[in-house]
Amino acid sequence: MLFRSGSVAILGRPNAGKSTLMNYIVGQKVAIVSNKPQTTRRTLLGVANRPGAQIAFYDTPGIHEPHSKLGKVMVDFAVQTLPDADAALFVVDVSKPPTDEDKHIARLLKSFGFERVVVVLNKMDRLRPEYVQSNYDEYEELTKPAQMMMTSAITGENLDKVLDLLVPLLPESPPLFDDPDFYTSQTVRDMASELIREQVLHNTREEVPHGVAVQIEEWEEPQHGNTSEIIRISALIVVERESQKPILIGKKGQMLKKIGTAARVQIESLIGAHVFLELFVKVGEHWRDSSVRLKELGLSE
Ligand SMILES: Nc1nc2c(ncn2[C@@H]2O[C@H](COP(=O)(O)OP(=O)(O)O)[C@@H](O)[C@H]2O)c(=O)[nH]1
Numbered sequence: 236m237l238f239r240s241g242s243v244a245i246l247g248r249p250n251a252g253k254s255t256l257m258n259y260i261v262g263q264k265v266a267i268v269s270n271k272p273q274t275t276r277r278t279l280l281g282v283a284n285r286p287g288a289q290i291a292f293y294d295t296p297g298i299h300e301p302h303s304k305l306g307k308v309m310v311d312f313a314v315q316t317l318p319d320a321d322a323a324l325f326v327v328d329v330s331k332p333p334t335d336e337d338k339h340i341a342r343l344l345k346s347f348g349f350e351r352v353v354v355v356l357n358k359m360d361r362l363r364p365e366y367v368q369s370n371y372d373e374y375e376e377l378t379k380p381a382q383m384m385m386t387s388a389i390t391g392e393n394l395d396k397v398l399d400l401l402v403p404l405l406p407e408s409p410p411l412f413d414d415p416d417f418y419t420s421q422t423v424r425d426m427a428s429e430l431i432r433e434q435v436l437h438n439t440r441e442e443v444p445h446g447v448a449v450q451i452e453e454w455e456e457p458q459h460g461n462t463s464e465i466i467r468i469s470a471l472i473v474v475e476r477e478s479q480k481p482i483l484i485g486k487k488g489q490m491l492k493k494i495g496t497a498a499r500v501q502i503e504s505l506i507g508a509h510v511f512l513e514l515f516v517k518v519g520e521h522w523r524d525s526s527v528r529l530k531e532l533g534l535s536e
């Protein structure tokens with residue numbers, strides 16, 4: 236039987252729904268999701284297997300006008316996935332007309348070749364009937380002759396059709412990854428720290444989310460012969476300013492406790508074991524503009 240396998244870069248502006256879409260297709264929580272822009276900070280691999288095809292998706296940070304070193308690194312990460320990709324998914328928020336960022340990405344993709352691009356008109360569940368035609372036309376004008384599909388990454392509507400458009404663009408090849416259970420290259424430590432950051436994003440507002448990084452400090456597996464099955468994890472939440480510390484800790488530590496409990500439940504379901512999670516908050520002045528800190532946090536090369 237003919238088998239196709241290849242890599243697909245998922246590009247789009249912040250908040251279009253790229254990570255939600257990849258998670259749905261892969262069937263696993265590969266990338267954390269939030270309603271704050273710039274949630275995804277590095278390119279994340281998510282592998283989807285279906286009869287006759289294997290697709291290696293690369294979910295990227297949203298392409299935007301960067302205001303910090305981190306922002307610049309993130310945009311570079313996104314753009315760098317393109318030369319190695321067999322095809323690209325351009326995810327847009329169809330409930331709104333194209334923005335300057337969408338236009339910028341469209342120009343970038345033009346040099347890649349629109350015949351290898353599928354445009355995902357996402358958030359169709361939010362598209363008001365009176366804008367269906369005009370928004371559709373504007374995105375079509377911007378990206379023709381790329382194929383387009385209206386989707387909802389939340390309900391999964393039409394995501395199977397996106398795959399139907401995508402698979403024929405991939406080369407004939409055996410699977411790139413042999414192990415059918417393999418779905419991401421992230422370590423469980425990486426994923427645990429991301430799950431903690433996701434809870435910070437969910438529970439804080441305004442300037443805090445962008446300025447937060449999470450670092451796993453200790454990860455202690457239960458000793459052999461020990462009756463306790465608990466994995467002890469301690470993690471550091473790095474904020475940019477002293478004023479953000481009390482926000483994260485909350486009154487009598489309530490906020491940190493809430494974040495910790497929610498993250499622990501997620502980490503337990505990820506690794507299938509009981510977890511004791513301890514969180515600390517530390518100020519790392521202007522870490523987003525420090526090359527050294529970005530490297531320490533694994534956010535740049
Ligand atoms: N209504 C609606 N919301 C969506 C859809 N896809 C994603 N979202 C929401 O949009 C926000 C950003 O999603 P995310 O996947 O993090 O976007 P990314 O920055 O492009 O990776 C989150 O709050 C998602 O729940 C969709 O199809 N419909």
Ligand SMILES: [Mg+2]
Nearest residue numbers: 253254274275
């Ligand atoms: Mg994302």
